[in-house]
Amino acid sequence: MLDQIDTLILHQLSKNSRLSYVDLAKEVGLSRVAVRERIDRLIEEGIIEQFSIVINAEKLGKKVSAFLEIDVEPKYFESVAEMLMANQKVAVLYQMTGPCTLHMHILVEDHQALDRFLRDSVYSIEGIVRVESHILLRRFKAQDGLNI
Template identity: 55%
Template structure:
């Protein structure tokens, strides 16, 4: 599907406020509710909009430590390590990166005791990991939850 300026504007509005109604979007763009519904449906069908979700402030629900990890793996173990990490509830995201079979991971835990437990009991317990580098988030200056068009 090829997006036009109206589709892009709909996406921008939804990124800013995913709870906007079809009517509210229509008023903003001078479209009918039905036209907006159809466009959003098409954007979903074409895979441009993958899903609607809520963003939770991790600190306000007790996840006081946010850490980022670079995890190097044996090439033959990369997929199995990534799948095992993805199954751990404290792992917020896990991506394969360029480099020597590297995974980039974001972890959210309650406190430093839980972080130590995650590292020692879950991360280091996985076979195939060759190097781990960690970074603790001190302060967030920008966090974006959607692609700006």
């Protein structure tokens, strides 16, 4: 169970995972060693899964963010999911409830790259019945992980 200090540590790390133990200790009112022990425990318990960075895809030339809804024949579900997961362009792949089997997010350079990706990496996979694509126009909010 998380106490108030653990919650504060998680909140601070979710804003900046590069905070040093010393800076974090000042924020939460504990010693550096106590903060390190708490973080180690949070990692060991699986509450903290990883420390990561957020990369600006547009600055790396990935100007098109597309969300794909993919219907898959049930007997091909696992093999289709494995093939899509192996593709470097796939940022996120979810199985969700509703009319579509898989929901996928990809980042590509332009509309031509999206077309190539669909033709070469999606339409050619056996078991895919239907693909519907949606292109992001504007992002209002994006966050990774849980808001603490």
